[in-house]
Amino acid sequence: MKPNILIVDDETPHRAMLDTVLSAEGYNVIQAEDGDEAIELVGNQFFNLILMDVRMKRIDGIKALQQILKISPQLPIIIMTAYGSVDSAVKAMKSGAIDYITKPIDIDILKISIDKALTSQQITEENALLKERLGEKFDIAGIIGRSKPMKRLLESISMVAPSDANVLILGESGTGKELIANAIHQNSYRKDKPFIKINCAALPDTLLESELFGHEKGAFTGAIGKKMGRFKLADKGSIFLDEIAEMAPPTQAKILRVIQEQEFEPVGGTSSIKVDTRIIAATNRVLKKEVEEGNFREDLFYRLNVVELKVPPLRERSDDILPLSNYFLAKYTKKNKRQISGFTPMAMDLLMRHDWPGNVRELENIIERSVIMTRSNTIKSTDLPATLRGEDLDKVTEPVDLTPGRSLKDVEKEMILRTLEEHNGNRTHAAKTLGISRRTLQLKLKDYGIT
Template sequence: MNTPDAARILIVDDDAAHRTMLKAVLSDKGYHVHEADDGDTACTMVENDIFDLVLMDLRMKRMDGDIAQKKMVRINPDLPVVIMTAYGSVRSAVEALKSGAENYLTKPIDIDELIITVAKTLRQHQLEAENLTLKEQLGQTFDLGNIIGSSSAMRELIETLTLVAPSEATVLIQGESGTGKELVASAIHHNSPRKDRPFIKVNCAALPETLLENELFGHEKGAFTGATGPKKGRFQLADQGTLFLDEIAEMTPATQAKILRVLQEREFEPVGGTRTIRVDTRIISATNRHLEEEIEADRFREDLYYRLNVVTLTVPPLRDRTSDIPLLAEHFLSHYAAKNRRTFKGFQPRAMDLLMGYAWPGNVRELENVIERSVIMARSERIGPEHFPGTIGDQDRSKTDSSAILASGRSLKAVEKDMILKTLDDMGGNRTKTSKILGISRRTLQLKLKEYGIN
């Protein structure tokens, strides 16, 4: 795909003056703009040429935009189409979205909204294309699993994974909670020569020392009350495979010493036993702490640290890879929509703004939880800001929006229009709720919207 500043955009509108205005605005932003005066001509152009985005009127004298859009989907399913309509900002646009349109704009077109919508639509599709290209480049030789991202930080991580996975090296994965360290460990195992052998996981923070030792090394019959028979530990279960030790910094010094022995000698004794068990197990460990600081505080063995971090991978926090948020959000939306037997057409532009602007202290795990909650709460076909918890920052963003609306130097009529349209957008197009919040009758609202060209 072309870069956004060189993208090829096809404007489809039977209103020549409106087409000229749109072309001037978008050309000024560096886009390569082409024109068609009806849907039939546009479909022929899409069939014979390459475009990055189509901006199309819904109502035209010959072939309408809704018919043309459906035809374009069959010609090129990956081509984003943004619909323009003055025939009902909700009903008509929703029908277009159902048939595959990417987004919609209401007439009269707000220039700032046009520029933002076009840029964001192009950027999202560029990211999706980059992610697909990366997977194609890796081909059948590397399975990314659920690792999603095309940001520079994720590209660097994935490239390193392709080098590390086929080796026998012990790997230490660092990163904040919720960044996806377990996914990285899983990708290493499933792309290694051990991929057909067990991948065993242990959360070192979830078990007290006595139980953790039992889980790792197993026990012999009679080792303690209730030990009615021998039990294999995780090291033995992972023989010939991979053992993933999550939250490695939570282990006590005594357990650390035993782990060190396994790494050095490839052997151990079960709890309550004297027989030595030899294993061939690859160790991948993970932590959200800085182990160098833990060593300085005498909470972590330095010799174990050097054994564990033959190769160190760092998973970036979500705030450092915000360009991946649209891909992740769409992935989680698709997953949880299917899980809950729901159908969605994506996110409202303002909702995606909020996701992109939030700091995500809980990283990818927090984003996943937010999207799952939104799927459960939403009753519209697009996820909106009202479906997010307050922590996402909708209130702060609303204050910013309000400040812009009430900025000095604007006419009262312009302020009134923006306030009405913003409230309508916040209410997901529900005019009854909008009129109640604004303190006006539904008929007054209808007249105002008609004045703005929205029926």
């Protein structure tokens, strides 16, 4: 469906020109000659965006803007103002305009502004729809994800969390399986009860059994007193068993008994302890293969795998790299008391192109390191590890790679990103060095997927 754009301007030739340009771009354009007509139209039909002049005869753009946003608070409005009318632009932005452009209109800038506004509106609507699907009270517990794979995962969490089913979370190391477990517990009816976590790979078998089920005094050498186990601590709540595939067969048998009979015996004990605990388990292994190879009990696998959730690796959710990077940048600049504004385009390009075998954990580690090591107020490509930069980008002063077979577009992209890097991301200075307009540079970066 074509987006509906309302053009509001009391100058008929200017309005007609904008209609022609935007119609050619594939938009469905409606015209209004003054603010009062625009208010009436918004009250009667749907628009995706409004492009409105400030100075009009009957009702000016600012007053019309304020009235329109009372009717449709989320409607994006771009204000057109005469060159040098800074006060009008500031007033428009304070009143709720999403952007402003100056007359005479630069068509390329207008297209960028409209595209940006519509994209932002689409994301807002998608988030609102997701929130509606997940429910107003759904707590994503610090999960950052706007990509399609993560949205699907969040929807699955919203459905399984309110149940009392055991959950098996699968995913590579560093994908954030513990965050998913947190979200399940925080959105269950057990959320006000304990949420106990244990990494099954972090302890030897004998100690793991003691940690899970507790022990009596004298049960083994070093057991100088009675100890309560994690399952008892998690009574009426949830327990998260991370790296479940590392558990030894005898401990697996005890876990199976807890699931089937809701009871267990402490190490060295003779009486059973009753518990009501929801089990959330996770592994980075293919658990079904472990079953086939005899390393994991098949009956326990099916008891744990009532609901299976797969956490996508970072390479399959590239839309999340930028928001995750910005989140970690804010986190570690605050922690290390640094003033770092963001990433240069070349640095962000390298982050976007990396395969991320260590997933989100690797990304977080790299951002933290870069925050600590950079001497600039932006993260440059040279602040990133050599594994991301590659040998040909190890030094931005090296000649541009003109190897036969490279496309002109690739060479141009490398030259533009390097020039931006040299100017610390300043697009005006970079454009001057490259001998192109700032507008042309903006369009090139947009084509590269860098904003």
